[in-house]
Structure formats: C-alpha cells, structure tokens
Amino acid sequence: MPGAKLDPIDRMILRELQADGRMTNVELAKRVGISAPPCLRRVRTLEEQGYIKGYHADVDPRKLGFEVQVFAMVGLVSQAEADLSRFEQRCRDWPLVRECHMLNGEVDFILKCVAPDLSTFQSFLTEQLTAAENVASVKTSLVIRGAKDQPGVPFDVMESRLAQDA
Secondary structure (H helix, E strand, C coil): CHHHHCCHHHHHHHHHHHHCCCCCHHHHHHHHCCCHHHHHHHHHHHHHCCCCCCCCCCCCCHHHCCCEEEEEEEEECCCCHHHHHHHHHHHHHCCCEEEEEECCCCCCEEEEEEECCHHHHHHHHHHHHCCCCCEEEEEEEECCCCCCCCCCCCHHHHHHHHHHHC
C-alpha cells in the first residue's frame, strides 16, 4: 500500500495540511506532536517527494460570477496515445475546463467546466470542444447543485487499512 511508506507523523502532517493548508508550521508541529524544525523538514520532504502537490485557496466560483458548471463526456475518434495526449494538452489550454479525466468504457474523457453563463459555455462547446480535432461526440450535463466537494483523500480509510495490514 503506497501510504504505508509514510510514518504516522507524516500521515498526520498530510491530514492536517489537507484540512488547512494555511496553518503555520508552528501550529502544524503542535498538532502532530513534534517541534517546528523537524516538522518543517518533513513538510519539505513531503513536497519534494510529490505527496504535497501544492497549496490552493478554495474559491467559490459562483461568488466570482461563474454561475454555470457542466460535466462534458467526450468520445474521441482515435484512442492512440498521441491523440489522447493531444486532447489532454488541448484541455489544459482551455480556461473553462477545470478538470480533465480519461476514463475507460463508453466515454474517453470527462471534463468539468465552469462558465459565467450558459451562452459562454455554449460558445465554448460549439466553437472549440465539438470542433476540436479527433472529437467524435460530446454529451453534457448541467450541474443543478452540488452535494459534496471534498478534495484530497480520506485518511481515516487509509489508517484503517494500515491497521488491518499490521
């Protein structure tokens, strides 16, 4: 199990930072029960090893005027690696696409998109997404409301699995 490479203090550090990435190192050290200098060294090591990918503010899209959220299921003509990579790069270049995930099954990709209004999304859909090279089909679903949006991983599940394996 990948999380098993980390010791319990590293996992506590990750859990705490996932919940609040803005806390000071002193507060983090206090929460995980070690002094500040080794805590900072551990955080830097976790960053260098890729366990911590970054720190972000969780902004409210609607408060910023992005009223429309849409999931777009995209089918491609070709699933050759070069074509998949080109589509992924195109998704990274489109500002309205906030997430892009390759799937198995009937749909090749699912995109999470935001837009200030429906007409802006419709323009993106017709002028860019459906017109893109290698795109065979696009099905969209407009989000009515979200019930849960929790980034990261459930550390309690990982700890339970590690306890069972011990």
